Amino acid sequence: MNQLIPTQENKDGNLLVSGRDLHEFLEVGTRYDIWFNRMKEYGFVENIDFVEVDQKRTTSHGREHTMIDHHIKIPMAKEIAMLQRNEKGKQARLYFLELEERWNSPEMVMKRAMDYLNARVEKLQTSNLLLEQQVNELKPKATYYDMVLQNKSLLSISKIAKDYGMSAIKMNRLLHELGVQYRQGDIWLLYAKHQDKGYTQTYTHVIDADKSRVSTKWTQKGRLFIYELLKQEGILPLIERDESS
Template structure:
């Protein structure tokens, strides 16, 4: 993946290789996404999350910095892989960048037909049919249940939300096993109701059965989750007992 030429620079710089492959630099994608963790940690985690293969989905490179300075390690990432990495950020910026990459792909696929003979267009149309099959395969991939890393991330999000609505890990409500269990059960049940996670007998399935296409919406639902009235009263009553005991002491 050498001899890169910038072809788009509206959001994340997109490059074209001498072979016509559309790629991005990992460090530039990381910067625009606004990821808080450092680049090395982030890119290693994301490559692992999506099972990216070196020399197939990305290439490792060293970028020269100032004269005599230590070269900076970076990665040249294929656009399809970069789209998936952006999606895993589960935020608005990740969605925006993924849509941007899709539009870039559409633009350059359309330009392939301009000025071509009928024979060449027929060849490209044949290739398009193959691409449509690949696209359907991609869609099927988003119809499968969550990957392990995605399920773990969703679980951790639920845990963080539960701690927050109960008043923290040191709160009386969090330390009460019945209340804590009721809160987490309610969060998971709300997810399952929202996304129809039922088996044939109408029983709830595991949250891990959530389709990958709904991962963004699931995280957004957790973000805005509020305790139902009866649980909120239990949490408040339990936490107020702690305050009263301190006042008496």
């Protein structure tokens, strides 16, 4: 099926179209904001039938400005198409009917269910790996409690990388190549042989019921470990390079 009007899926599994894309396809002569306000008078409810979004666009002069757009659910888009009472409206209505039929087919319902389950499994696997690392990090608690867990001088990888004149991205990749850590999604985790050494502290910051952010800091012990490791590879921090030059 040709995509007459681009669509996207939101996190709740609803198919959406841009109000501006629909307005353009229907070749409405009225300015978008005026036209959409008229459409809302037919009983459509914000946050149920549509949501308002900011859309950034660049002018021909290279300036960026923000425009108001709306993400519209397919039933609302279909009703708006019917209200136009012209050939373009009829064409859009038939397009949305076909979209709904395909979207609600057993195959597509099954695919969305499988995608959801796969995402949940991947999230669970990542959570288990994080939990394993956090447990292993806490193993030396009796020895390093005051020095490590309560240490106020924990460092981000970007700070350590700066000492070597590197970006955090380059330092993370280097530590991966040297067998220190591996990537799981957008998170770097230590390999098991390094997890119980007190090199890092990993925290999970809860943002809301569905979102959280993982933050990993290196201890001074971990910083020294990186120093010794890189020194063996002939990589010295900037301050030592200056002294030896």
